[in-house]
Amino acid sequence: MIDRLLEDFAARRAPALARAVSIVENRRSGAEALLAKLHPRINRARRIGLTGPPGAGKSTVTMQMARLFREAGLTVGVIAVDPTSPFSGGALLGDRVRMEAVALDPGVFIRSMATRGSLGGLSSATRDVCDVLDAFGFDRILIETVGVGQSELEIAHTADSSVVILVPESGDSIQTLKAGLMEIADIFAVNKCDRPGGERLVHELELMLGLRGGESLQNVPAHHGVDLRAANPARAARKAAADATAGQWTPPVLKLVAKDAAGIPELITALDKHFVYLESSGALRERRRQRLRDRVRDAVDHRVRARLWGAPSTAAWVDDQMSALEAGTTAPLAVADTLLSRSVQLLGPSDGADS
Amino acid sequence: MIDRLLEDFAARRAPALARAVSIVENRRSGAEALLAKLHPRINRARRIGLTGPPGAGKSTVTMQMARLFREAGLTVGVIAVDPTSPFSGGALLGDRVRMEAVALDPGVFIRSMATRGSLGGLSSATRDVCDVLDAFGFDRILIETVGVGQSELEIAHTADSSVVILVPESGDSIQTLKAGLMEIADIFAVNKCDRPGGERLVHELELMLGLRGGESLQNVPAHHGVDLRAANPARAARKAAADATAGQWTPPVLKLVAKDAAGIPELITALDKHFVYLESSGALRERRRQRLRDRVRDAVDHRVRARLWGAPSTAAWVDDQMSALEAGTTAPLAVADTLLSRSVQLLGPSDGADS
Numbered sequence: 001m002i003d004r005l006l007e008d009f010a011a012r013r014a015p016a017l018a019r020a021v022s023i024v025e026n027r028r029s030g031a032e033a034l035l036a037k038l039h040p041r042i043n044r045a046r047r048i049g050l051t052g053p054p055g056a057g058k059s060t061v062t063m064q065m066a067r068l069f070r071e072a073g074l075t076v077g078v079i080a081v082d083p084t085s086p087f088s089g090g091a092l093l094g095d096r097v098r099m100e101a102v103a104l105d106p107g108v109f110i111r112s113m114a115t116r117g118s119l120g121g122l123s124s125a126t127r128d129v130c131d132v133l134d135a136f137g138f139d140r141i142l143i144e145t146v147g148v149g150q151s152e153l154e155i156a157h158t159a160d161s162s163v164v165i166l167v168p169e170s171g172d173s174i175q176t177l178k179a180g181l182m183e184i185a186d187i188f189a190v191n192k193c194d195r196p197g198g199e200r201l202v203h204e205l206e207l208m209l210g211l212r213g214g215e216s217l218q219n220v221p222a223h224h225g226v227d228l229r230a231a232n233p234a235r236a237a238r239k240a241a242a243d244a245t246a247g248q249w250t251p252p253v254l255k256l257v258a259k260d261a262a263g264i265p266e267l268i269t270a271l272d273k274h275f276v277y278l279e280s281s282g283a284l285r286e287r288r289r290q291r292l293r294d295r296v297r298d299a300v301d302h303r304v305r306a307r308l309w310g311a312p313s314t315a316a317w318v319d320d321q322m323s324a325l326e327a328g329t330t331a332p333l334a335v336a337d338t339l340l341s342r343s344v345q346l347l348g349p350s351d352g353a354d355s
Numbered sequence: 356m357i358d359r360l361l362e363d364f365a366a367r368r369a370p371a372l373a374r375a376v377s378i379v380e381n382r383r384s385g386a387e388a389l390l391a392k393l394h395p396r397i398n399r400a401r402r403i404g405l406t407g408p409p410g411a412g413k414s415t416v417t418m419q420m421a422r423l424f425r426e427a428g429l430t431v432g433v434i435a436v437d438p439t440s441p442f443s444g445g446a447l448l449g450d451r452v453r454m455e456a457v458a459l460d461p462g463v464f465i466r467s468m469a470t471r472g473s474l475g476g477l478s479s480a481t482r483d484v485c486d487v488l489d490a491f492g493f494d495r496i497l498i499e500t501v502g503v504g505q506s507e508l509e510i511a512h513t514a515d516s517s518v519v520i521l522v523p524e525s526g527d528s529i530q531t532l533k534a535g536l537m538e539i540a541d542i543f544a545v546n547k548c549d550r551p552g553g554e555r556l557v558h559e560l561e562l563m564l565g566l567r568g569g570e571s572l573q574n575v576p577a578h579h580g581v582d583l584r585a586a587n588p589a590r591a592a593r594k595a596a597a598d599a600t601a602g603q604w605t606p607p608v609l610k611l612v613a614k615d616a617a618g619i620p621e622l623i624t625a626l627d628k629h630f631v632y633l634e635s636s637g638a639l640r641e642r643r644r645q646r647l648r649d650r651v652r653d654a655v656d657h658r659v660r661a662r663l664w665g666a667p668s669t670a671a672w673v674d675d676q677m678s679a680l681e682a683g684t685t686a687p688l689a690v691a692d693t694l695l696s697r698s699v700q701l702l703g704p705s706d707g708a709d710s
Contacts, residue, residue, distance in 0.1 A: 032688050040683030054409070285681075292680045292687060296673060297664070299691030304659050309652070318651060325647045326640075328395030332647060333387050336654030340702060347695060347702050 002030050006037055009136065014106070017136050021111055024128045032299065035128060038135035043288055045077070045134040046275055049143045049159030051181065056165045057191040058144050060258040061267070066102050068264055069140050077133035077141045078110040081126055081155055109133065123154035124298050127291060130158060156184045160287055161274045163187045163267065165256075166205075168197030185251050187270050189263070193255040205253045247281050249274065307346045314343065357385050361392055364491065369461070372491050376466055379483045387654065390483060393490035398643055400432070400489040401630055404498045404514030406539065411520045412546040413499050415613040416622070421457050423619055424495050432488035432496045433465040436481055436510055464488065478509035479653050482646060485513060511539045515642055516629045518542045518622065520611075521560075523552030540606050542625050544618070548610040560608045602636050604629065662701045669698065 008016030020038075024031050048065075050058050059080070066076045103110055113126065126143060133141050145155045156162050164185035169192070188209075190202050252270055256263035278284035308314055317339065324330040363371030375393075379386050403420075405413050414435070421431045458465055468481065481498060488496050500510045511517050519540035524547070543564075545557050607625055611618035633639035663669055672694065679685040 036686035036688040039686040042683075289677060289681065292677065293673060295687035296676075296680075296690050296694070299688050300663065300694060301656075301659075303691060303695055304656075308655065318648060321651075322644060322647065325651075326644065328397075331391035331394040332650035333391040333654050335651050336658060339651070340655060340658055344699060344702055347699055 002033055002037070005034070009038075012137065014109075017109060017132070020132050020136075021129055024132050025111070025113060025125055027125070031128075032302070035131060035295075038131060041135040042131045043134065045130075045138050045141045046271075047130055047134075047141045047143065047158070047160045048271060049145065049156045049162040049184075050165060051145045051156045051162060051184065052165035052191075053167075054146055055169070056167045057256075057258050058146075058165050061163075061165055061189065061191060061256065061264070062142050062144050063102050064258055064261045064264045065140075065142060065268065066108055067261075068268055070102070070105060070107055074139035075107045075137065076109075077130075077136075077138040078108065078144065079126060079129055079133070079141065080110070080112045080144045081122065081146075109136075109138065123158055124294070126155045127158040127294065158291065160278060160284060161186045161271055163189055163271070165189045165191050166201060167192045168195050168201050186249065186274050187267070188251055188253045189256050189267055190253065191256040191258050193263070194257050198255070202253050202255060209251060209253065211250065211253065247277075249277050249281075249283075304347060308339075308343055311343070311346050314339070314346075317342075357388055357392070360389070364393075367492065369464075372464060372487070375487050375491075376484055379487050380466070380468060380480055382480070386483075387657070390486060390650075393486060396490035397486050398489065400485075400493050400496045401626075402485055402489075402496045402498065402513070402515045403626060404500065404511045404517040404539075405520060406500045406511045406517060407520035407522075407546075409501055410524070411522045412611075412613050413501075413520050416518075416520055416544065416546060416611065416619070417497050417499050418457050419613055419616045419619045420495075420497060420623065421463055422616075423623055425457070425460060425462055429494035430462040430492065431464075432485075432491075432493040433463065433499065434481060434484055434488070434496065435465070435467045435499045436477065436501075464491075464493065478513055479649070481510045482513040482649065513646065515633060515639060516541045516626055518544055518626070520544045520546050521556060522547045523550050523556050541604065541629050542622070543606055543608040544611050544622055545608065546611040546613050548618070549612050553610070557608050557610060564606060564608065566605065566608065602632075604632050604636075604638075659702060663694075663698055666698070666701050669694065669701075672697075 005016055005019060009020055020034060022028070023034055050062055052058050062078060062080075066078060069076045102108055111129065113122070113129065130141050130143065143155065143159055162184045164181050164187070166188065167190070188205050190198060190205070192198065193202065254263055254267055254270060256267065258264065275284070278287070318335070321330065321335045325332065325335065360371055360374060364375055375389060377383070378389055405417055407413050417433060417435075421433060424431045457463055466484065468477070468484065481500075485496050485498065498510065498514055517539045519542070521543065522545070543560050545553060545560070547553065548557065609618055609622055609625060611622065613619065630639070633642070673690070676685065676690045680687065680690065
């Protein structure tokens, strides 16, 4: 069954792609074997994460980027891991028609992963679906995630380049950054930059990144909780020089009005520059190696779980411990220890049943 | 060290509580042993989850509930798993002063878990911190989570009762529900219910739950994507009767104006009713058993990871496979299989090093 699917997949047939994605996304039987077969063909696409708070216009940016990539003759896969995304069938949008034009282009594949169950592993599933799209031959993969939850931040880690999209309206943007978005941003994009507060947010981000001196610090409110006053021109200059010498990347801050496509070419240019940096610094190889290590870990975890918890004897034995656990006469830790001791043989070499 | 901590903890000393919470939250050395010692003292508190989109006023509801619980002589633990929560040091609030009054009450313990790393396991950490607060003797534990990401929905599953808080402004509330909140709600609360759209949202929720007939269905827009027209008086009556017979719980829809404490007593009454339902139906025991099963699984996972990946030989061996993985001549699946075969002895009985 997998062989036939792989044949159709290699012939670049759309139904085979959709089916392969579904198998991997839902961790259905054969998913591991499929990923193993596709493994030699990955790491050709560039994986770009687009992360930001709800309402930042991530889908509009994604759609505009997809349009420009298509004009340049590149194929595009889109993975929306955001229950509030229009790609997930959500809210009505003013530019819905343009979005549909992109969605109907056969050079674009869009998959919403918003409706997955709450079993966790969303970042692993996203990485694996990226692998499928990559192996199919897409040139660019855009991963749209809402930058709120922990899972979502982990998803951003699966991209080669991460764009953090903010808007002036999200008054607590700097707070949001402190809550984890800061560490993942390779590029900042301030969308809806023509609205009140747009320039100010750009300014604040540049101050925070040490890209700008302290000439107008008196305008920056203290209650944001970020010590913006620590920035000063001499330090900014030293940082930029040091970064350049060390071959490090300093995230640029771009201005967008995505609904008018303003700033999108500049965003793509910045991503191209970041990719050159990733290649020349060795960071790309390291990110890909890390994804491989994660894949090995996931496969081991999957096997341990399947062998241990898939054994009927395990569930029955744990049920037997339940009254003692409820009474507090034994603790989960002790049960876990005993369970592992008596189950070591279950974890041994595979009989092929769990792949 | 753990013994001294446990002594202070048993004497209900606040520093011991804070330290125990930190050890468990950050999975520091001794966390498993500490949880094992506290295990006999859990399941006395009621665990209440408060989940909703950013801006729904979850923190205000939490604070008002804490205030009423205190007036009734009950102690309260608050866990805020929300980077946008004021409890996490976030945005300024109009009622900040009242919130501080609650926070300074020695019968209230507040812990923000917003700044945890992106290592995942947030729902496990939340459940374990609940266990610590429970063992310390808090009567009520309020868990505030933003209902957006998958991790956050999993966190909601760790509560005995889950309140889903919505506001009229979140125009896509019904969409949000479809994205996972629906399944976790034991009680719906429409906050800021005095604003335009408040009554309408209550109405829509009641229709969706089959609590209300179809008399004004023509007012409900079709594009919400929920087939509200399926509701009809006869069906609603049948559903309510069937639920009552089967001893099932139908989530009520409450109206709040939390900043004025309006609706908070009714929310607490509804929670009391839900707790009676949980006890009488056996659902409480089942939820607690499920948490115990999850604890055993987590402890097993923790041990397998520590023994397998903590062994220097494992990392070295995986590094050796990296060139073949990068070249595509072997796949992560095959590496995982071989790794497990050669590592079975590592997974055997503990030498005590990993607890």
